[in-house]
Amino acid sequence: MSDSYIQNLFAERIGGRQYGKSTAIYKFEKIKRAKRAALAAHPGAEIIDMGVGEPDEMAFPEVVAKLHEEARKPENRGYADNGDGVLKAAAARYLERVCGVGGINPETEVVHSIGSKAALSILPAALINPGDYVLMTTPGYPVFGTHAKYYGGLVHNLPLTEAGNFLPDLDGIPGDVLRKAKAVVINYPNNPTGASASPEFFAKVVDFARRNNVVVIHDAAYAALVFEGRPLSFLAAPGAKEVGIELHSTSKSFNMTGWRCGFVAGNELLVKAYGDVKDNTDSGQFLAIQHAAAYCLDHPEITEKIAAKYSRRMEALVEVLRGAGFNARKPRGSFFLYVDAPKVVTAKGGARREFRNAEEGSQWLITEKLISTVPWDDACACLRFSVTFAARDPADEKRVMAEIASRLGDVKFEF
Numbered sequence: 069m070s071d072s073y074i075q076n077l078f079a080e081r082i083g084g085r086q087y088g089k090s091t092a093i094y095k096f097e098k099i100k101r102a103k104r105a106a107l108a109a110h111p112g113a114e115i116i117d118m119g120v121g122e123p124d125e126m127a128f129p130e131v132v133a134k135l136h137e138e139a140r141k142p143e144n145r146g147y148a149d150n151g152d153g154v155l156k157a158a159a160a161r162y163l164e165r166v167c168g169v170g171g172i173n174p175e176t177e178v179v180h181s182i183g184s185k186a187a188l189s190i191l192p193a194a195l196i197n198p199g200d201y202v203l204m205t206t207p208g209y210p211v212f213g214t215h216a217k218y219y220g221g222l223v224h225n226l227p228l229t230e231a232g233n234f235l236p237d238l239d240g241i242p243g244d245v246l247r248k249a250k251a252v253v254i255n256y257p258n259n260p261t262g263a264s265a266s267p268e269f270f271a272k273v274v275d276f277a278r279r280n281n282v283v284v285i286h287d288a289a290y291a292a293l294v295f296e297g298r299p300l301s302f303l304a305a306p307g308a309k310e311v312g313i314e315l316h317s318t319s320k321s322f323n324m325t326g327w328r329c330g331f332v333a334g335n336e337l338l339v340k341a342y343g344d345v346k347d348n349t350d351s352g353q354f355l356a357i358q359h360a361a362a363y364c365l366d367h368p369e370i371t372e373k374i375a376a377k378y379s380r381r382m383e384a385l386v387e388v389l390r391g392a393g394f395n396a397r398k399p400r401g402s403f404f405l406y407v408d409a410p411k412v413v414t415a416k417g418g419a420r421r422e423f424r425n426a427e428e429g430s431q432w433l434i435t436e437k438l439i440s441t442v443p444w445d446d447a448c449a450c451l452r453f454s455v456t457f458a459a460r461d462p463a464d465e466k467r468v469m470a471e472i473a474s475r476l477g478d479v480k481f482e483f
């Protein structure tokens with residue numbers, strides 16, 4: 069295709085005149101291609117897909133029924149803008165009942181989102197001027213940083229390592245970065261490490277934010293998916309509401325990724341700024357979806373059932389992977405199991421293959437064993453296994469686990 073004048077019009081932030089011309093293939097595209105190639109090489113074989121970052125099941129039937137009921141109401145048909153009071157009130161109740169965070173004013177301290185991704189893409193417009201820094205954990209979900217860079221901001225990465233319990237080292241940030249930092253973005257339980265925070269860590273984050281005049285954005289997309297105890301909200305930390313906001317989502321907690329609904333809660337001024345930019349960005353999620361999401365927030369037992377499933381799968385996967393030599397340990401929440409990637413694999417016949425990084429290990433797993441994972445080579449060479457693989461019921465899960473054990477049974481990994 070010859071270049072049209074349009075090629076010369078693209079903004080530098082997406083590559084300018086070079087937009088679309090790069091031949092680099094990104095990680096998730098490589099995984100997709102490897103999956104396709106593996107299927108073509110083994111027609112009809114079962115790919116065990118532990119790469120996906122979304123639930124394998126539908127929203128619960130009662131939630132679908134609620135959507136149906138709400139979609140039939142004429143008053144729900146129009147632009148929702150920043151939402152009516154239904155989801156706001158349910159969010160405040162949810163924070164109190166489920167997370168133990170009282171005192172959230174639904175009118176001034178909650179605004180819905182069309183999913184946390186949308187909120188993370190909107191918030192930088194409210195905060196970031198050219199030259200401002202954002203502190204982002206790595207590996208991690210990059211959306212806030214991507215948009216901050218669109219506005220001329222800079223990203224300072226805070227590596228998450230096993231030695232640091234996958235919590236960022238807030239004391240080691242260079243002074244010149246800290247002086248220009250506007251926001252710190254954290255996410256617990258964490259994607260991809262599966263790590264959880266602690267009340268002590270959140271208290272430290274509040275203190276850090278106060279001392280350095282930065283705002284805290286806690287992406288709580290997996291907060292409700294915990295295997296023991298109650299979900300841990302950043303807003304439960306004393307003083308949190310003075311420094312930050314928390315982003316909740318129905319995507320993972322209620323099997324509703326496609327529905328696009330969540331909420332932002334916390335500091336009134338930040339919530340207002342989010343709402344103002346949001347109002348200039350979208351016209352709100354369909355009220356019927358918001359009301360179905362509100363129903364969910366009043367039914368946390370749905371999440372508890374989902375979390376129990378992931379917990380059961382996690383235990384089985386940890387056992388199978390440990391049997392194959394991986395350093396797997398059950399996380400306290402999320403659906404991600406993060407392990408060191410193997411450095412070498414030796415087949416029964418003695419053929420030996422070395423991996424230079426996690427990506428090569430992941431490619432080998434999909435190509436040779438039809439097991440799909442996501443590699444991360446940011447702070448360590450690690451693989452993310454997601455327990456959202458397709459399985460109909462507990463018996464089917466057992467079958468999948470036995471299948472993984474058998475596929476990995478004829479090789480020896482070195483780490």
Ligand SMILES: Cc1ncc(COP(=O)(O)O)c(C=O)c1O
Pocket residue numbers: 121182183184185186209255259287289316317318319325329330
């Ligand atoms: C850490 C994290 N934040 C946010 C999102 C997006 O969530 P939502 O579906 O609410 O936009 C994801 C989705 O994978 C995620 O992993």
